Amino acid sequence: MTGHAKALRTSRRSILKGLGAAAIGISLTGTKRSAWAAEEPKLNFYNWDTYIGETTLEDFTEASGIDVNMSLFATNDELFAKLRAGNPGYDVIVPGSEFVERMIQADLLEPLDHAKIPNIKNISPEFMTDAPFDPGRKYSLPYTWLVIGVGYRKSKVKEVPNSWKWLFNSDAYAGRIAVMSDASELFRNCFKYLGQSLNDASPELLKQAEEMLTKQKPNIKAFHEDNGQDLLLSGEVDVVMEYNGDIAQIMKEDDDIDFVVPQEGAMRQQDTLAIPKGAPHPENALKFINFIFEPETGKGITETILYPSPNAAAVALMPEAYRDNKVIFPPADVMAKCEYPNYLGPEFSRLLDEAMTRLRAS
Amino acid sequence: MAQKRAPLEYNRMWQIRAWLFAVFFFLYAPLVALIAFSFNDSKRTTVWRGFTLRYYEKLFGNESLLTAFANSLTIAFVATLISLVIGALAAVLLWRYRFMGRTVVEGAFTLPLVVPEICMGVAMLLFFTRVLPWPNNLIWPFNLGSIIIAHVSFCFPFVALVVGARLASFNKEQEEAARDLGANDWQAFRDVLLPHIHPALIAGGLLAFTLSLDDFVITFFTSGPDTVTFPVKVYSMLRFSVTPEVNAASTMLILLTIVLMVVMMAMQSRAQKKTKG
Amino acid sequence: MATRTQERRLAFLATALPPIVWVVVFFLAPLAIVWAYSFGQNVSLTEVDISGTFANYARALEPLYLGIFAKSIFVAGITTLLCLIVGFPVALAIVFASERWRPWMLMLIMLPFWTNLLIRTYALIAVLRTEGYANFTLEWLWNQGSWLMTLVGLQPLGEFTPLQMLYNNFAVVVGLVYVHLPFMVLPLYAALDRLDKSLIEASLDLGAGQLRTLYSIVVPLALPGIISGIIITFVPALGAYLTPDLLGGPDSQMIANVIERQFKRANDWPFGAALSFLLMYATFGAIAMRAYFSRGKPADGHGI
Numbered sequence: 001m002t003g004h005a006k007a008l009r010t011s012r013r014s015i016l017k018g019l020g021a022a023a024i025g026i027s028l029t030g031t032k033r034s035a036w037a038a039e040e041p042k043l044n045f046y047n048w049d050t051y052i053g054e055t056t057l058e059d060f061t062e063a064s065g066i067d068v069n070m071s072l073f074a075t076n077d078e079l080f081a082k083l084r085a086g087n088p089g090y091d092v093i094v095p096g097s098e099f100v101e102r103m104i105q106a107d108l109l110e111p112l113d114h115a116k117i118p119n120i121k122n123i124s125p126e127f128m129t130d131a132p133f134d135p136g137r138k139y140s141l142p143y144t145w146l147v148i149g150v151g152y153r154k155s156k157v158k159e160v161p162n163s164w165k166w167l168f169n170s171d172a173y174a175g176r177i178a179v180m181s182d183a184s185e186l187f188r189n190c191f192k193y194l195g196q197s198l199n200d201a202s203p204e205l206l207k208q209a210e211e212m213l214t215k216q217k218p219n220i221k222a223f224h225e226d227n228g229q230d231l232l233l234s235g236e237v238d239v240v241m242e243y244n245g246d247i248a249q250i251m252k253e254d255d256d257i258d259f260v261v262p263q264e265g266a267m268r269q270q271d272t273l274a275i276p277k278g279a280p281h282p283e284n285a286l287k288f289i290n291f292i293f294e295p296e297t298g299k300g301i302t303e304t305i306l307y308p309s310p311n312a313a314a315v316a317l318m319p320e321a322y323r324d325n326k327v328i329f330p331p332a333d334v335m336a337k338c339e340y341p342n343y344l345g346p347e348f349s350r351l352l353d354e355a356m357t358r359l360r361a362s
Numbered sequence: 363m364a365q366k367r368a369p370l371e372y373n374r375m376w377q378i379r380a381w382l383f384a385v386f387f388f389l390y391a392p393l394v395a396l397i398a399f400s401f402n403d404s405k406r407t408t409v410w411r412g413f414t415l416r417y418y419e420k421l422f423g424n425e426s427l428l429t430a431f432a433n434s435l436t437i438a439f440v441a442t443l444i445s446l447v448i449g450a451l452a453a454v455l456l457w458r459y460r461f462m463g464r465t466v467v468e469g470a471f472t473l474p475l476v477v478p479e480i481c482m483g484v485a486m487l488l489f490f491t492r493v494l495p496w497p498n499n500l501i502w503p504f505n506l507g508s509i510i511i512a513h514v515s516f517c518f519p520f521v522a523l524v525v526g527a528r529l530a531s532f533n534k535e536q537e538e539a540a541r542d543l544g545a546n547d548w549q550a551f552r553d554v555l556l557p558h559i560h561p562a563l564i565a566g567g568l569l570a571f572t573l574s575l576d577d578f579v580i581t582f583f584t585s586g587p588d589t590v591t592f593p594v595k596v597y598s599m600l601r602f603s604v605t606p607e608v609n610a611a612s613t614m615l616i617l618l619t620i621v622l623m624v625v626m627m628a629m630q631s632r633a634q635k636k637t638k639g
Numbered sequence: 640m641a642t643r644t645q646e647r648r649l650a651f652l653a654t655a656l657p658p659i660v661w662v663v664v665f666f667l668a669p670l671a672i673v674w675a676y677s678f679g680q681n682v683s684l685t686e687v688d689i690s691g692t693f694a695n696y697a698r699a700l701e702p703l704y705l706g707i708f709a710k711s712i713f714v715a716g717i718t719t720l721l722c723l724i725v726g727f728p729v730a731l732a733i734v735f736a737s738e739r740w741r742p743w744m745l746m747l748i749m750l751p752f753w754t755n756l757l758i759r760t761y762a763l764i765a766v767l768r769t770e771g772y773a774n775f776t777l778e779w780l781w782n783q784g785s786w787l788m789t790l791v792g793l794q795p796l797g798e799f800t801p802l803q804m805l806y807n808n809f810a811v812v813v814g815l816v817y818v819h820l821p822f823m824v825l826p827l828y829a830a831l832d833r834l835d836k837s838l839i840e841a842s843l844d845l846g847a848g849q850l851r852t853l854y855s856i857v858v859p860l861a862l863p864g865i866i867s868g869i870i871i872t873f874v875p876a877l878g879a880y881l882t883p884d885l886l887g888g889p890d891s892q893m894i895a896n897v898i899e900r901q902f903k904r905a906n907d908w909p910f911g912a913a914l915s916f917l918l919m920y921a922t923f924g925a926i927a928m929r930a931y932f933s934r935g936k937p938a939d940g941h942g943i
Binding site: 044046069070072073086 | 411426484582587588590594595598
């Protein structure tokens, strides 16, 4: 037998072996999904980093016997890009409200069975009714909420910068300003400054905003990607466009820092819990979501991340310092002017992105 | 009269020494800062607040970070090994043989260098979900398979390039002489070519290992719930800022690397002594 | 008993098949999907219809994007040049180091690069920022200088203004050089190592100075290594997006940042694909040209 043929024989055998293994693998996956089999006690949770309480996951495992495996993503875009081609095995995800709308339109989410989530009663009612991105909360439930505003260093500003003017249209703080680099967040808050709704999808308004920012660009030190609080803390900038929760976190380390929501109003968001289509353990997912809305769990989470919580029962358990914190819970009159961003369609998204590219290139 | 320095002893020239010193300083100053901040008593790594060891404690208790570590190292090792084989073969192929479609093949091997990472990441994502679905429930380390494959695809051209440059200066006649003396192709390869490209393999292997260990974009798109790697984990911490825990992890990684390299070099010098002695 | 030609063929196949099969299945196939996308358009948020349209390429060739391409090529070019200048003496030093020192020096060069990119960048930020170490040291030196001046009786220097070394193009270039230096040093080392040192000695004996020797002997002989080093440095630098993102200022946008936004924020995969492929065609064209021009030349001086 020549060496050639021998090589072929062995390779054929190994191919068959490989096929066999693959077949077994596929059949096993098949049985896992079959309806009559109970779900294995596992849960794949796709979350932002440190966006959970210190012991929340262990507490859940203790209470239910389900093992939680938490993986991390850094931006909503990444979450969407990953799920777009098919769910690689996540059970619970934490998308931002704007992305919930996109995902519903793209048919990427499972509807939530509210009957299986009795702890919904712990959520403040306005979050259940006021959710233009997910009417009736069919697909998502609020995990935290946030609002964008101006973080600033008290000793370096002449007065409280409670208007977008100081970031977008003035050289009072030239070279000490940082704004967000996300096109939607940046431009749509400009719309608020220009006196319009941030859901106003008109190209003329966008052009106006772009021109204003292009003029302002020499005064801007950096376009930050969600680390604006670090820039403020380390003294790189004195005024920064950031989320209230991020600023609240660094206020613990530096008394000289404060936060204000501009009087023109700003963009508010929610981070939500949702179940993507194709989740391997949907029942466990529902149990997990229900657990999150327990008052004690909510308290544990909020103590760690210090973001405003929509869980009324949990908020009631938090210390007064948290509930009265004007940064975490800005005053109602200015919150009334804040809006949730709707998904304005692919054409406007394209315009937004091009405007950003032009702005950065100018 | 001052002692004349031998002409090739570049390292005695003060200019070279000063240059080396400056370069190493430039490379290491930020790292020293990094290691120093792993002892920082604050949640941030940008402002110093005091000395503490608690982040090292946290690190060793942080299972997910350690798992991500382990995953990264495994992927890097396996991907480097495969890249070395495929890269070396690719370089030898282009150097030794003339065949039809050679330029096309050469182009295909160079292409991975040129593709933007995110484009390749998306390509791999689409491939592993639509064309060749990789089962999600494989046990470790097979569940890292799709990541390893993706890494090899972008690492091996670097190996091929480095080995190719080395081969370009190789005298083909030596190999032909070996063959005339009766060696078959495999022996010629093993005893003549391999020792010659040895330094290039090491350089290429180091390069591939580095690239794999540090890769974020492509890994992000090919990883799933059970296959988080270290860069992916670190990058996802960006939103709430990098804590000293990550610095501690990096310090440990550096220490581990040093240990590995020392071991490798000790083994190599022992092997060299054997062949010389 | 296998004949000589049969054995030769087997050897050829053994060498050719693994890399070619790998490249086709695990690289060209996935890439082909994205290539097809570049001719498509979004029909919904997740589906792309491959309609054979050139609209994406037309858009990618608009002056806005061409300008960004040009800028990225410029920045990557400067980075490569700096890496070459900085890295060449280093590679030289490693090659001529004694057997004992050489592996240690190689390791010392590689070690920073086994640290995660993000963390290294944060460390660089800590050095370069307004209240960072660089400015700290400079301030200290300034104050010492000021004190010295008063000693001598001159006016002290004014207030120290910290240098803005971060959030601008300077920081991006520094960051890119920092990241890409070993990609230049390693191929240079691999090529210089093969150098026949007797040629250098001969040149010096014949009276040529160090620099002349370098220029006329070392560089031509090490040229393949230099060129690989340039390619391995330039191309990834061109495609870098984390470094400009984190270290750059408002106008430090590079083409990879734009491409990344298409695949993520803008959710416009066809356009992102078109931009990526345009980038690839251009880079690939440059590499092909160099391969074409270097064909037929002897690769080493041994042809003499």
